[in-house]
Amino acid sequence: MTTQATSKRSRLDPEPMSRRDFLGKGSLWATAAALGVATLGMLRLPKAAVLSSPSKKFKVTLPDSLPPGQPFIPxxxxxxxxxxxxxxxAVSLICTHLGCIVKQHSDGFECPCHGSQFKADGAVVKGPAPRALAWHKVTGSAGNYVVDEGVTVPPGTYLKA
Ligand code: FES
Structure with missing residues (x-):
């Protein structure tokens, strides 16, 4: 009897949905939405999640008025x-004790963290720093230079000006 009543309904007047069917379809759509969001999240995974850092190699122009023995800190x-x-x-300003940035001090540098002192050429004057400040590779000419903070050179390696 119900089948006959159902068959008389038109497409524009569908049979009312039971509560069970409504909840079943609702949970199906909720599952599909959750899978879609999870898929979008997984698509983002291959992207790099690290911050870019500035290049260790940089150009610098020394001022003509820079007196000998005076540092120029870009x-x-x-x-x-x-x-x-x-x-x-080029002398690194990273302290060889625990990595603090040294500050300019009279005719050299002083570390604000534990008090190490260095000469202008990076040699240790007072500890606890165990080693001299590193020297970095310098290339270029005529006041325009390229410093590579990623490459250390033996102390005393000058670029002939
Ligand atoms: S970090 Fe420079 S003296 Fe300790």
């Missing part, structure tokens, strides 16, 4: 460049 870099009679060299 903004945002932890390197001091010097130009003297022997040439140009």
């Amino acid at each position: 903004p945002g870099r932890s390197v001091a460049l010097y130009r003297d009679a022997e040439g140009v060299y």
